Amino acid sequence: MVIAKSNTLALQGTEAVALAMKQINPDMVAAYPITPQTEIVQGFSQFVADGEVDTHLVNVESEHSAMSACIGGASAGGRVMTATSSQGLALMWELLYIASGLRLPMVMPNVNRTLSAPINIHCDHSDSMGARDAGWIHLFSENAQEAYDNTLQAVRISEHPQVRLPVMVLLDGFIISHSLDRMESLEDSTVKEFVDVFKPEFSLLDAKTPTCIGAFDGLYGYFFEFKRQQEEAMRNAFQVVKDVGKEYGELTGRPYGVFEAFGLEDAEFAIIVLGSAAGTVRHEVECMRSRGIPIGMIKLRLFRPFPANELIEAVSHLKAVAVFDRSDTFAGGMGGPVFTDLRSALYESEKKPLMVNYIYGLGGRDLPVELINKAATELEQVAQSGQVKEKINYLGLKE
Amino acid sequence: MSWDISNIGQWTWKEHPPGAVIKDPGNSRQFKTGGWRTLRPIRDEEICNQCLICYMFCPDSAIKAAGEKITTFDLDFCKGCGICAEECPQNAIEMVDESKAQEAVE
Numbered sequence: 001m002v003i004a005k006s007n008t009l010a011l012q013g014t015e016a017v018a019l020a021m022k023q024i025n026p027d028m029v030a031a032y033p034i035t036p037q038t039e040i041v042q043g044f045s046q047f048v049a050d051g052e053v054d055t056h057l058v059n060v061e062s063e064h065s066a067m068s069a070c071i072g073g074a075s076a077g078g079r080v081m082t083a084t085s086s087q088g089l090a091l092m093w094e095l096l097y098i099a100s101g102l103r104l105p106m107v108m109p110n111v112n113r114t115l116s117a118p119i120n121i122h123c124d125h126s127d128s129m130g131a132r133d134a135g136w137i138h139l140f141s142e143n144a145q146e147a148y149d150n151t152l153q154a155v156r157i158s159e160h161p162q163v164r165l166p167v168m169v170l171l172d173g174f175i176i177s178h179s180l181d182r183m184e185s186l187e188d189s190t191v192k193e194f195v196d197v198f199k200p201e202f203s204l205l206d207a208k209t210p211t212c213i214g215a216f217d218g219l220y221g222y223f224f225e226f227k228r229q230q231e232e233a234m235r236n237a238f239q240v241v242k243d244v245g246k247e248y249g250e251l252t253g254r255p256y257g258v259f260e261a262f263g264l265e266d267a268e269f270a271i272i273v274l275g276s277a278a279g280t281v282r283h284e285v286e287c288m289r290s291r292g293i294p295i296g297m298i299k300l301r302l303f304r305p306f307p308a309n310e311l312i313e314a315v316s317h318l319k320a321v322a323v324f325d326r327s328d329t330f331a332g333g334m335g336g337p338v339f340t341d342l343r344s345a346l347y348e349s350e351k352k353p354l355m356v357n358y359i360y361g362l363g364g365r366d367l368p369v370e371l372i373n374k375a376a377t378e379l380e381q382v383a384q385s386g387q388v389k390e391k392i393n394y395l396g397l398k399e
Numbered sequence: 400m401s402w403d404i405s406n407i408g409q410w411t412w413k414e415h416p417p418g419a420v421i422k423d424p425g426n427s428r429q430f431k432t433g434g435w436r437t438l439r440p441i442r443d444e445e446i447c448n449q450c451l452i453c454y455m456f457c458p459d460s461a462i463k464a465a466g467e468k469i470t471t472f473d474l475d476f477c478k479g480c481g482i483c484a485e486e487c488p489q490n491a492i493e494m495v496d497e498s499k500a501q502e503a504v505e
């Protein structure tokens with residue numbers, strides 16, 4: 001295995017993603033250039049201004065228009081990207097469904113920040129979790145390196161003929177986006193070869209084979225059938241995400257799967273977490289394991305589609321699992337989105353762990369090691385006693 | 400490409416083109432939309448002076464003409480919008496209740 005040449009850089013998460021976008025060199029980027037936009041688009045605009053990319057950059061008047069322009073660009077057969085965050089993602093709402101419904105490949109890094117009110121600009125996963133059912137693939141990142149790697153892989157996943165769905169690359173606001181991180185970048189030529197040339201299924205600009213995109217589904221009604229196709233594409237995405245992650249691993253020495261497990265084989269209980277908190281959780285899990293405590297962890301990378309089968313296989317032998325959610329579903333006691341999904345996935349399993357949910361970090365509330373230790377210690381008690389005292393817990397809440 | 404969409408109402412989810420993309424231009428000719436109509440245009444040939452204004456205004460090209468004369472309304476596509484009746488300078492077109500028009504034919 002020959003690992004491609006790489007350069008060690010110190011970059012913020014946003015700069016790492018902007019670099020990935022530069023190396024992808026998409027045909028078009030449409031973006032709203034003002035807050036809640038992040039330095040991803042600012043950095044990329046500089047590459048455009050400096051003539052370092054061939055991209056047609058369209059500055060639009062809102063995120064609603066940004067996503068609309070991307071839908072137009074993808075329909076025209078272009079490789080398109082945009083980036084957003086928080087309220088910006090919320091403003092794209094109706095277009096998210098159109099991008100996935102029309103089966104248009106595109107990649108959108110989203111800096112995970114909460115949604116108001118009260119007004120708050122800090123990290124949590126409420127924005128992208130709200131778009132959970134919009135038919136986009138969701139890839140979470142732990143750090144700048146993963147945000148960069150996920151952005152490159154997202155292009156291949158999104159454009160795969162068996163998938164053809166838009167992909168969100170998610171990175172935690174401020175914790176990843178604005179923190180300086182050591183990372184390895186690939187050579188431009190390596191990325192160019194990896195992402196290859198986009199071969200669209202159709203193009204509105206192809207005058208020889210005219211197509212109609214976005215037609216009325218008719219009073220006979222075919223809508224239901226198209227939604228089933230979208231679900232099938234999501235099911236196809238599992239293998240594609242794994243294949244692309246494996247190929248990327250062979251290229252870079254950094255393989256990716258649908259999640260990353262640590263210490264699960266000999267663990268009796270484990271924590272499941274998304275995003276940047278995985279780093280802190282891993283640190284605490286390592287500390288506890290060094291003291292002989294049988295704890296493991298899973299860092300979930302692919303949230304949509306939800307890798308239920310793999311997760312069942314990974315956790316069914318455990319006595320207890322704690323799911324860390326950085327957003328709430330406000331379902332009146334059902335817990336956060338990862339918790340409800342995993343709990344549902346385990347319903348048919350003969351062997352299944354007891355489950356507790358820790359909702360943490362809303363509106364950027366910090367998650368220090370002490371809190372992870374508190375949750376892990378409570379989880380150990382659940383595993384030992386076989387009793388769940390409190391199913392839904394709020395970690396770091398003043399109560 | 401040319402699709403036979405005559406049986407499209409029976410297609411399973413596996414048969415539809417992904418993303419509802421229509422790669423067969425002009426196939427709306429096979430997709431009859433006259434069934435949406437609740438009002439039917441009836442032209443009084445005595446009053447009509449063949450100015451063809453209705454022909455130009457019809458958004459569905461559902462008014463047929465030959466030799467610069469209106470021949471018929473294509474009821475497979477006329478949605479009964481009434482623009483022809485509104486625009487007719489002679490008031491030669493009347494919109495009548497579709498169900499009553501059908502009864503009259505039967």
